[in-house]
Amino acid sequence: MPATNADTGPGLDHGPDPVGLGVMGCADIAVRKILPALAGAPGCGLRLTTLASRSPEKAKETAARFGARAVTGYAELLADPEVEAVYIPLPPALRAPWVRAALEAGKHVLAEKPLTTDPALTAALAALAGSAGLVLMENYMFVHHTQHRYVRDLVTDGTIGELRSFQAAFTIPPRPDADHRLDPGLGGGALLDGAGYPVRAAQYFLGDDLTVLGADLRLHPDHDVDIAGAALLRNADGITAQITFGMEHFYTSRYQLLGSTGQITVEHAYSTPPDHRPVIRIDHQNHQELRTRPADNQCVNTLTRFADRVRTDATDGSATSVAQARIIEAIRRTATPVAKNR
CATH class of the missing domain: 3.40.50.720 (NAD(P)-binding Rossmann-like Domain)
Incomplete structure (x- = not known):
């Protein structure tokens, strides 16, 4: 991968x-x-x-x-x-x-x-x-939690055959009116606040070179921001990624990798508590596996990684962020915003 x-x-x-x-x-x-x-x-x-x-x-x-x-x-x-x-x-x-x-x-x-x-x-x-x-x-x-590297190794090892598509969702319940996510002057909106998680997960598994094939944004009825959206992406190998994001939803933090012989599902994918033991679900044609992984502190891992890079002069780590910013803007340009009724 x-x-x-x-x-x-x-x-x-x-x-x-x-x-x-x-x-x-x-x-x-x-x-x-x-x-x-x-x-x-x-x-x-x-x-x-x-x-x-x-x-x-x-x-x-x-x-x-x-x-x-x-x-x-x-x-x-x-x-x-x-x-x-x-x-x-x-x-x-x-x-x-x-x-x-x-x-x-x-x-x-x-x-x-x-x-x-x-x-x-x-x-x-x-x-x-x-x-x-x-x-x-x-x-x-979240990318510094060990569960995702484990999943990527499973895909690389052919656990679900050839990867065909990727799906990811990150949604949260409605925000109070004073929340900065609803303030366009502060960079609010579901696209900037929430879409980055499933997009970054797609980059993690499919690479940074993702093209936006289609997108949708729904506008908040009272605030000048988008409140929900979805997008279809594709990498250079033709593997698609379908992402969903929003701020008026049941809380969802999940991704799925669909292969030629099976599927991997990860819940609690983005805001994983440090004491949570992730369960990786692997579905095959005639059976299902549940693999429990050790708890891990993604916040401490992130801080450690940052310090590592500072001390080892590893200054070339922004390419994925630049690519993600391009993808997010392409979603915005591609989407036709739809007003949500009150």
Whole structure:
């Protein structure tokens, strides 16, 4: 199967010299996932040094919880000599200028997804990082969970024969009106927020060279964003990928690989809790197998991978993000948006 830049390997032994990390903002994903993972994995190769917020009170309160120095404003974070790398969990529309500022300040960057709201911006930032010898990594944590590498090995080994098609879905229940996902000015919408998961999964198994054959987007009745959608993709070998995404649905986090002699189904594919033991379902003509895999912490794995790349000068990891941004924009261009009735 085609390998992508999302591939991961075992973490390196970082020894006594972890990478100094600064966190830009107190977003929910930072406080709920990244900061606790850092605190609980001192061997991941990163050391939290500084936390910045536009609110002095919020910066002090959050920094105190996780043993960091608090600063007010993001520019002060980038001026901190202890900060070698920056984690940026700002809303999508605010990421690009601060990713650029961090790279221009000589900092490696781990940024939430999507990296930007525009494929040209994504490509430009990737080029800037490459020319500066810096790591720019988009935070799709699920690709660093060992269950997906196991599944890809099954496909490569012919467990389901020749791969014919791929299906994936990521959907979540409706968001409250104040949620940033419903704000077009902050880069809201299901395409930017949710489609990246099934698209990135398709890239993981089919490669980055995916063409959009057709797409559909449904608009929110009260907010100027798309609320749901679907797309049909195809790789250079003619294998298709059907993806579904949305923010008005029953929660779904799944993909399926259909082959000539069987099918593999993975549930809890994208937001897998660290204590969850994944069950890989393999269907054949006359029997079904359920293979339980060990629990794994994809968040810690992601942080370890980022630190590995910083310390080994592996700065060529943005090609998949650039390709994904192109695919997402192609879905937008191809789709005919349909208004949803109230």
